Amino acid sequence: MDKVIPVFDIKIGDLEKKFIKHCLEKSAIGQGHYVREFEEKFSNYVNCKYGVTTTSGTTALHLALKTLDIGDGDEVLVSSSTNMACAFSISHCNAKPVPIDVHKDTWQMNTDLIEKKINKKTKAIMVVHLFGQTVDMDPVLALAKKYDLKVIEDCAESHGVEYKGKKVGSIGDIGTFSFYVNKTITCGEGGMITTNSEKLAKKAKSLKNLCYGEDKRFMHTDIGFQFRLPNISAAMGLAQLSQIDSILQIKKKIDERYKKNLNGINGLNIPKVNVYTNKYIMWVFNLFVDENFGVNRNELCDQLRIKKIETREAFVPINMQKVFKKKFGYKDNECPNANYIMNNGFYIPCGNTITNDQIDYVSEQIIKIKK
Numbered sequence: 001m002d003k004v005i006p007v008f009d010i011k012i013g014d015l016e017k018k019f020i021k022h023c024l025e026k027s028a029i030g031q032g033h034y035v036r037e038f039e040e041k042f043s044n045y046v047n048c049k050y051g052v053t054t055t056s057g058t059t060a061l062h063l064a065l066k067t068l069d070i071g072d073g074d075e076v077l078v079s080s081s082t083n084m085a086c087a088f089s090i091s092h093c094n095a096k097p098v099p100i101d102v103h104k105d106t107w108q109m110n111t112d113l114i115e116k117k118i119n120k121k122t123k124a125i126m127v128v129h130l131f132g133q134t135v136d137m138d139p140v141l142a143l144a145k146k147y148d149l150k151v152i153e154d155c156a157e158s159h160g161v162e163y164k165g166k167k168v169g170s171i172g173d174i175g176t177f178s179f180y181v182n183k184t185i186t187c188g189e190g191g192m193i194t195t196n197s198e199k200l201a202k203k204a205k206s207l208k209n210l211c212y213g214e215d216k217r218f219m220h221t222d223i224g225f226q227f228r229l230p231n232i233s234a235a236m237g238l239a240q241l242s243q244i245d246s247i248l249q250i251k252k253k254i255d256e257r258y259k260k261n262l263n264g265i266n267g268l269n270i271p272k273v274n275v276y277t278n279k280y281i282m283w284v285f286n287l288f289v290d291e292n293f294g295v296n297r298n299e300l301c302d303q304l305r306i307k308k309i310e311t312r313e314a315f316v317p318i319n320m321q322k323v324f325k326k327k328f329g330y331k332d333n334e335c336p337n338a339n340y341i342m343n344n345g346f347y348i349p350c351g352n353t354i355t356n357d358q359i360d361y362v363s364e365q366i367i368k369i370k371k
């Protein structure tokens, strides 16, 4: 291979260009009809009544927490193995992220561990539907009901994914999405919250737009944020959304080909999809090695780099982040499975433009490195 095979890339088609050109021609580059249409159509796609766009998945999480009144001294239970946007958004609300370990085989939050972490300060559970599968939501909803907790679903990595026939983002109080460039559909940068509550949607809309007063514009009703997604970005998102079925087809083919090539290799493991994810959509193609592979994860990724294959290591869990250990006193061994994934997990190139030859080349190189 002459060129590096990147971990992700995207296809930008004629529709994205047409919609963006339309914004430029109309000078509608701030707020405009693409924002409203994207909110309407995307929330509809995830079976929610309301969608409120934001500038990123991170600001969507922050907005969701603020909308649900998470604040000083509150505790929010969250998957330990996740993007730190989750923990940072909780921390920016002056609340404490309480890490919950994940299952070693599926990498999703282990809901059996939630109840013993609930105390008087606990206000919410933030589940993260990671890598295109789902957390088991029934026990989460039952605990939320029992202890009067709010449920936020972070669906940054699971657009269109279904739990027992329900689209993620429509199950808890609020769902959050990221449209960063490596996400299933993208705006470049962007996010959205989804909800079926008119009250929450109204509050989120106000909070994300500086809480301008309804009667007197510059007498603000609360301390707000400026999290507005520009019309140009929404135009891109809308164009992508209209092609989501073909994007999902591409992802399915990549997933199937890698699975065919890499299944059954001693020491090389593909995370399992759990039984309650009835619509799985591979977000990135993950692997983890164990001692039978004969080469550790870091060495494997170093050798792949020499072969011009990009890889990305698995998340460093919340309880292992230095800033949080200092602030909250987390222990290294709090979430052993999340730590195991941190040390052994990685993902391989799986962008929408990857060819079958590239998939086969990546697979062959991994197999060649095994001892």
Ligand SMILES: Cc1ncc(COP(=O)(O)O)c(C=O)c1O
Binding pocket: 056, 057, 058, 059, 082, 083, 085, 086, 128, 154, 156, 157, 178, 179, 180, 190, 191
């Ligand atoms: C699970 C998860 N949550 C939140 C985010 C944050 O999204 P953004 O990068 O759009 O702020 C990401 C980003 O990759 C993510 O993977």
